[in-house]
Amino acid sequence: MKLNKDAKELLERYLYAVKKELSGKQRDDIVAEIESYLYDLLEERYPKNADVDEKELEAVLKEMGSPRKVAAQYSPNQYLIGPRLFPLYKIVLKIMLLVVLGALTLSMIISNIVEFSGSVWQVMLEYLGTLWSGGLSVVGVITLIFAIIERTTEGKNIEEIEELKELKISELPELPEKEKEISRIGVSLEILLGIIGMVFFIYIQKTGGLVPYWRNDGGSSEMVRLFTENFIQLIPFSLALTGLGVTRNITLLVQGYHNALTNWWDAALKIADSILLVFLISSLPLFTLDLFRVLEETSVLAQYEVQANTGLGVLMGLGIFGNIVELIKQIGREIRNPSL
Amino acid sequence: MMNAKHDHELEKLKQEMRRGVIVLAAMSQLTQEQYGYSLIKTLNEKGFEIGQDTLYPLLRRLEEQNLLESEWRVEDPRPRRYYRLNDNGKEMLQQLSENWRSQVEIIRRLLNETK
Numbered sequence: 001m002k003l004n005k006d007a008k009e010l011l012e013r014y015l016y017a018v019k020k021e022l023s024g025k026q027r028d029d030i031v032a033e034i035e036s037y038l039y040d041l042l043e044e045r046y047p048k049n050a051d052v053d054e055k056e057l058e059a060v061l062k063e064m065g066s067p068r069k070v071a072a073q074y075s076p077n078q079y080l081i082g083p084r085l086f087p088l089y090k091i092v093l094k095i096m097l098l099v100v101l102g103a104l105t106l107s108m109i110i111s112n113i114v115e116f117s118g119s120v121w122q123v124m125l126e127y128l129g130t131l132w133s134g135g136l137s138v139v140g141v142i143t144l145i146f147a148i149i150e151r152t153t154e155g156k157n158i159e160e161i162e163e164l165k166e167l168k169i170s171e172l173p174e175l176p177e178k179e180k181e182i183s184r185i186g187v188s189l190e191i192l193l194g195i196i197g198m199v200f201f202i203y204i205q206k207t208g209g210l211v212p213y214w215r216n217d218g219g220s221s222e223m224v225r226l227f228t229e230n231f232i233q234l235i236p237f238s239l240a241l242t243g244l245g246v247t248r249n250i251t252l253l254v255q256g257y258h259n260a261l262t263n264w265w266d267a268a269l270k271i272a273d274s275i276l277l278v279f280l281i282s283s284l285p286l287f288t289l290d291l292f293r294v295l296e297e298t299s300v301l302a303q304y305e306v307q308a309n310t311g312l313g314v315l316m317g318l319g320i321f322g323n324i325v326e327l328i329k330q331i332g333r334e335i336r337n338p339s340l
Numbered sequence: 341m342m343n344a345k346h347d348h349e350l351e352k353l354k355q356e357m358r359r360g361v362i363v364l365a366a367m368s369q370l371t372q373e374q375y376g377y378s379l380i381k382t383l384n385e386k387g388f389e390i391g392q393d394t395l396y397p398l399l400r401r402l403e404e405q406n407l408l409e410s411e412w413r414v415e416d417p418r419p420r421r422y423y424r425l426n427d428n429g430k431e432m433l434q435q436l437s438e439n440w441r442s443q444v445e446i447i448r449r450l451l452n453e454t455k
Contacts, residue, residue, distance in 0.1 A: 026400070032412075033376060036420050037392050040377035065393070073397045 001039075001046040006054040011038065014061055021071030030074055038064075077154075081146045087164055089146045093139065100138045102321050104130050109281060109317035110310070179333075180258045187249050194246035201239045205232065213291060225290050230283035237276055245269055260338065267330055270323045277316045277323075285309040362390065364440055366398060367425060367433045370408065375420040399423055407432055 003011060019031045041060060046052055064070055072078060081089050108127045117123060149158075204211075209227035214220070248265045252258065280286065286309060292299035365388045369379055376396055383390050402408045407429035412419050425433060 030396075030400075032419070033396060033421055034392075036375075036418060037377055037396070039418055040375075040420075070393065073393050074400070 001043050001048060001050055001052060003042075003052050003057065004054070007052050007057040010054050010057055010061070011035070014067060017067035018070050021068050022074060026074075034070065077151065080143065081150050084161065085146055085150050085158075088158075088161055089142070091164075092146075093142050096138050096142055097135060098325065100134050101131055102318075104134050105321045105324075106314065106317050109320070110314060112282070182252050182257060184253065187253050191246055191249045191253070194242050194249065197242050198239060198246070201235050201242065205235045205239075208232065211291075213294070222294075224294050225288055227287050228285055231280075231286040234276070234279060234283060237279075241269065241272055241276060244272075260334075263330065263334055267327055267334075270327050270330075274320045274323045277320050281313050281316050284313050286312060361440075362394065362398060363402070364433075364436050365390070366395065367402070367407070367429065367436070370423055370425045371430065371433070373422050373424040375422050377420075379423070402429070 015031050015035055018034060019027055022030055038060065042052055042057070045060075046056070105127075108123070108130070112123060204227055207223065209225055209229065209232050210223040211226045212221045212223055215222070244265075248262055248269065251265075252262055255262075285305065289299075289302040289305045289308065292302040365383060366379065369382050374382065376392065376399065379399075380390060380392060380395055383395075399408065399410070403410055403423075407425065408423050409426045410421055410423045412421050
């Protein structure tokens, strides 16, 4: 058996293509072995003195398949992140997405407190754009890091993965039936706090943001401003939402379990709360530290009024983010496992 | 339609069952020196169908695991790569064969129960 000139060239081209698809030290050796196999195969099919032409060789190569397919058999890692690392990858990705998206939300809120451009739509669009590109970068970077870990720790035990395989009873989720149960003490406490809050809001509304203080000298009391006009304007809404929250908790206490009504009620309240928080943030400053100035004219504390208000804004921003995360989880749960 | 799906599943399960046995089949024929093509032929003649796309990567893996040794030798008319089990591989073959026989016995008993 002898290859003619065209067939010889075809064989060389085929082997060159296989070699290009391979990587590593052994590629020349692998290609030599495939060549040896092909000659063995041809020798068996064609008599000793026969000339093999391009067409006949092509038929044999077709049986082998494309160079890519042949080379793929020798490459152990035909995946980016394998089943060994995937559970850890998912957990890290989730946490990092939450952290980065949270930080972006927070920075959006802070930069708008410092300097509001005046157009809510523009701010929202820019914010969505940042979320999208930030989220994509997180996914890209984490995937890249895990692809590297996958290739550098092949066949080794990774402690974090071993830990994931261990049973931890406390991490098991509650059964859906159990999730419907309510904690009577918790709900009662929430009702109490809600009522205290409502009394407080009504009082502040009545005094116009002033609170009493007692002078050291003889017990005579005077009023001093604690809350700004901006805050007082929003009190009716705060009052209404707190009232709705208390009503929902009373409903829970009476019926004794969570159902679709109380769950959706809660979701709606979370949305309304978040909107109120946005308005509160855009109305900063909400309180003054005049109280300290009255007590002591050169009070150091009173100087930090701006910082204290900004701090409150940041806390409220975190509140919005927490609400959104909770809301997504809650709606997801409700869709997977609807309450009756 | 139903039949096509059934046949597809059958083929998948058969391949899954075969995957573990290929190592044993290849090792069983390597107590004596063989080159790749002759090993494929021997296995096929004895009823165990296997192609170069499965066998060659497997031989490389076994060599990496220090069960085989190989060398290129120029014999008429071209160079060929010859494989044979080393001592470690022979011991492994012995242990795997014992394990295989006991598995076969267990499965035989299990299948008899279903008759």
